[in-house]
């Protein structure tokens with residue numbers, strides 16, 4: 324989602340991008356990665372883009388991160404845990 328928005332010129336940041344390392348010390352809801360849009364004016368457009376571009380069918384096969392070895396959903400082009408890009 325972040326790369327989608329950034330490719331459209333919408334600036335974002337991810338809170339808790341590496342938060343999984345502290346799972347167990349904080350309530351889960353506090354450590355899941357959250358995508359934020361920096362500019363208020365971009366928010367409506369960001370929502371629109373994400374809704375339109377969300378894969379609804381044929382999301383592709385899942386894959387395994389080459390760095391940390393976790394299973395990633397086919398929807399994602401990079402590892403949600405360590406940020407490594409998908410390698411085919």
Ligand SMILES: [Zn+2]
Nearest residue numbers: 388391402405
């Ligand atoms: Zn990884």
